[in-house]
Amino acid sequence: MSVSGVTPHPLSTDAIGRGVTLDNWADAPHNRWTFLHLDEVLRMQVIQASPHPEPLAAEPDPNLLRLATPRYDATGRITGHTTGADVLADTYTDGFVILHHGRIRAETYADSMLPDTRHLLMSVTKTVVGVVATTLVDAGWFGFDTRVQEIVPALGESGFAGATVRHLLDMRSGVRFNETYHDPDADVYLMEHATQWRSPRADIPDTLHDFLLTLPREREHGGTFHYRSSETDALGWVCEEATGRPLADLIHDYVWAPMGGEHTAYVSIDQAGTAIADGGMCATLRDVARLGEMLRHSGISPSGRKVGPSWLTTDTLLGTEDLRSAFAATSSPTGMPGGHYRNQIWVPFPDRTTFLALGVHGQMIYVNQRAAITGVKLSSWPTAQDGARFFDTLGLFETLASALTRSALAAHPAAIKEKR
Template identity: 45%
Template sequence: MKVTELLARTNTDAWLVMKGREILAEEYFGQMEPGTRHLLMSVSKSLVSSVVGALTGQGVINVNRAVEHYIPVLSSSGYKGATVRNVLDMRSGVRFSESYLDPTSEVRQLDEAVGWSATKNGAACGLKAFLCEVQQERGHGGHFDYRSCETDVLGWVCEAATGRKFSDLASELLWFPLAADFDAWLSVDSAGTGIFDGGISACLTDLALFGAMIRDGGVSLRGNRILSSDWVEDIFSGGRDSDQAFAAGSYAERMPGGKYRSQFWFLSKDRDAVFCLGIHGQMVYINRRTGVVGVKLSSTPLPVDPFAGPATAAMFNVINDLLS
């Protein structure tokens, strides 16, 4: 299948490919233009974790501390005893189903709590209220299990540790030093709390700048140090049991050899190719060996399309090989 056919078949709104500093392809479709902000869904998670990484580098956050050290109210929730590292790697023991098509799942309850869908009787009102009601079902630090609520805890930790709004932190620590061309937006709930797990909207080329920063060890194309080299290296190398934690989880069969670290995905055994992923077809591809960065923003009808996601990842892998 040709790239043009795949882009059309997968509801593409915009896409680009960068190698080094050069953008080799950049296209927009429908109503999208260079300055149009697109909802990133869970690509937001990788941006949030990078703010955590910057604050860790400043000594403001210690990822080995329990989340209730920063957010005492969570000591009475299922997050009691979970460390920031547990949450970064989605290895807490809380009960949370990410089944998007199940109207009773916790991810749909979260949508209700933040106002992204109609609220039913008894639903938590607001993000923080929802997180305070999350229950624990197993020990923290076990196998990987994808849960959007983990990123919401991370955003809250950033705010609690600094006494500042996440949007201000992200602007100062990430977006400004990236020299982004356009402001990013953060959706908020009725109380003004950011919807950290999927509520960031940004422009296509600015996501490429973010991908290049991760590719280049935490340094932006302007030469600004955003993340420590150790933090970025840890994303690629993982923890001592990251591989085993992923292999024991529910994603192992569809992503053999995969890994999840600090809100970034590895879809295979290739530890040089890392992905930021979001439902409805959002993807950032980063290959630190070849210097290739790919971004695709889409509007697939299904949250997780069984064809579009794997086909897009395969497309970027093929383009990467051709550019190697």
């Protein structure tokens, strides 16, 4: 039985009055409003809240965001230091929260965002879909080595023919897909016309699935990592076809309900009702933090409810040597030397204790298992990518993780035990 519903037709009177259209909603300055009101712009399917919300305790430290943190240029070179509060102000922050041992230590909102406001997550959605897909693997719906056309026969007539679920999870299929932002002829933008994230075009298919079937293969599957949103959309199709259920319901049943999501979330859909798995979710700041906390706890909510597979976080962090070689050889700009990509999650450092969920325009979940830190930053950068703002954000989380760890050790020199 479906637990989801569809929001009213897009482009509300308020959106139109603000000059918002399908072709400019993601552009500055409109995105400072639209990222917080996407249900007034695009078709959305509802992901119901959990009947048992996960509680989040708060022990705020008013001095935390006054700490000095490095500032960076677009290449990752340190150019100076400012306070954490300055970083948030300079990087178009809509909502920010950081937890230590499951307790909120700092939480801030822009004037336009409230604790119950749903914010567009962009490609943080990919990580949610990765949890759904690995949960289905764990439950036996399909395997990592299952070829996608065994579940979605139509994909056998496309460039995805021969690709496996593992190839999609790690973005190592051989399908050609250009993810160059701000290039109107790039595949990532053509796909937005197909999904009605932009105005329809006569030369582009008018549904997500039909668009995916046009993508050719340009190399062998299982080779170099290339970041491509089409991989996640194909993965979402596999999950829906295998179970016979819409992605919104799968997210509710396998992620939102068991992790204790306090608020309903949304996921954007095309005109055929297909969820935009690569970046269409909208959720509240604290619910995104609950997602990060669940992943930090290796698939268990802080109160002990099983969510994702118990092996997901370990498998993601450890990866394989082949995976890291494939990541190092990529032509996709990552800013993460020595890192890798696994299960729709970024592992930025060689030490394999920290992982990220990332979305364009400044969305980030930061999880540091060694420091027991989970952080979330939701933003509305004017541009899809910005190297300096990315490094500033990652650097701020690293600074706060270090400071909170030092503070905890100073207060409790003995071993710190996880507070549940």
